[in-house]
Amino acid sequence: MCPSSSNLYFNLLWKGANGARLHRNNFKNSHWASGYTKFRDDGARWCASTGVIVSAHSSLVCDPIYRFGTEEQKKKYLPDLLSGKKIGSFSLTEAGAGSDSGATKTTAKMADGKWVLNGSKLFATNGKEAEVFILIASTEPSQKTRGVSAFIVDRDTPGYKIGKIEKKLGIKSSSTAEIILEDCVVPKENLLGELNKGFKVAMVTLDGGRLGIAAQALGIARACIEDSIKYAKERFQFDQPIASFQAIQWMLSDMWMEYEAAWLLNWRASMMKDKGLNYSTESAVAKLKASEVAMDCARKAVQIHGGYGYTEDFNVERYYRDAKITEIYEGTSEIQRLVISRSLLK
Numbered sequence: 001m002c003p004s005s006s007n008l009y010f011n012l013l014w015k016g017a018n019g020a021r022l023h024r025n026n027f028k029n030s031h032w033a034s035g036y037t038k039f040r041d042d043g044a045r046w047c048a049s050t051g052v053i054v055s056a057h058s059s060l061v062c063d064p065i066y067r068f069g070t071e072e073q074k075k076k077y078l079p080d081l082l083s084g085k086k087i088g089s090f091s092l093t094e095a096g097a098g099s100d101s102g103a104t105k106t107t108a109k110m111a112d113g114k115w116v117l118n119g120s121k122l123f124a125t126n127g128k129e130a131e132v133f134i135l136i137a138s139t140e141p142s143q144k145t146r147g148v149s150a151f152i153v154d155r156d157t158p159g160y161k162i163g164k165i166e167k168k169l170g171i172k173s174s175s176t177a178e179i180i181l182e183d184c185v186v187p188k189e190n191l192l193g194e195l196n197k198g199f200k201v202a203m204v205t206l207d208g209g210r211l212g213i214a215a216q217a218l219g220i221a222r223a224c225i226e227d228s229i230k231y232a233k234e235r236f237q238f239d240q241p242i243a244s245f246q247a248i249q250w251m252l253s254d255m256w257m258e259y260e261a262a263w264l265l266n267w268r269a270s271m272m273k274d275k276g277l278n279y280s281t282e283s284a285v286a287k288l289k290a291s292e293v294a295m296d297c298a299r300k301a302v303q304i305h306g307g308y309g310y311t312e313d314f315n316v317e318r319y320y321r322d323a324k325i326t327e328i329y330e331g332t333s334e335i336q337r338l339v340i341s342r343s344l345l346k
């Protein structure tokens, strides 16, 4: 069963040696993206919350520090993050900057050789527990996307506060937090990447993040298929297992076919990342397909379970609630279609 509190997840995953060791070892080798995609898919098969906790930490925090960080930043932050001692959170979204992520209103101004951040961020996954945050703030407001920068912010920085913790439809073991910045003073060496190039940091980071969300969606879809097969063999109606009805068989076949197609798309994009190729479009395709497959599999899984599938006695009820978010975060399905069509029409 999925842990129902974030504390349990901490014990199971981060403080547990296996989770941390697997994470560290995968990050170092050249098959990081593809190997880690498999790990996250397996994790999300059991618990979609765990899937996104790991995904946000690794893809949205470890990866950009590794990719854009200075040697000092890597030395300071990566050992604790990769060993699981500290958890990371990434914050791009604001009340007025969702799909339009360039509309950031949070500002970072230089004063006495330090950055002073003001504003608020929304929906930061892991925000409640994280100790290391990557935040996007406007450093040149008139320049919009060409005037934002990325910053690494420690949780205990004065002026840094965690606000509202969201109550959600699904992925309830993963925290989603508001972040409030009131004259939050950040050392100048905590700028991540180049000044005014934060939008690029965010977009490159989200390309990788989408592979993680696709893996999460695949894990949910696989859970739906495996639970449905088991139930269809055990549940008898009309003196026979419901698995003997063609309607059920066809639903299972379609779920499996779609799962395999989505799995291969995510594998292709992950391999392209490992090879250092440009994989923005492939990542959008993989995330779009996998999230729609997760939703479709969850709908069919509840249908196969009949009335029992609508109760909390069976996990498919949770899969149904968890699947929806994969169509929303790290770019909604409409935004993925925008990314794909832009690449087709350029």
Ligand SMILES: Cc1cc2nc3c(=O)[nH]c(=O)nc-3n(C[C@H](O)[C@H](O)[C@H](O)COP(=O)(O)OP(=O)(O)OC[C@H]3O[C@@H](n4cnc5c(N)ncnc54)[C@H](O)[C@@H]3O)c2cc1C
Pocket (backbone or CB within 6 Å): 056, 090, 091, 092, 093, 097, 098, 099, 100, 122, 123, 124, 125, 126, 168, 176, 325, 328, 329, 330, 331, 332, 333, 334, 335, 338
């Ligand atoms: C549980 C959860 C966890 C999250 N975790 C994080 C996180 O860790 N870090 C972070 O920065 N953010 C996070 N987010 C934010 C998430 O990425 C955004 O919610 C998402 O990108 C959509 O933005 P929005 O909610 O403002 O919707 P809006 O942008 O307001 O979109 C509303 C609707 O309009 C559509 N739409 C918008 N623009 C267009 C367009 N140009 N063309 C067609 N349709 C369009 C959208 O597809 C959607 O259907 C999280 C959100 C949730 C719910």
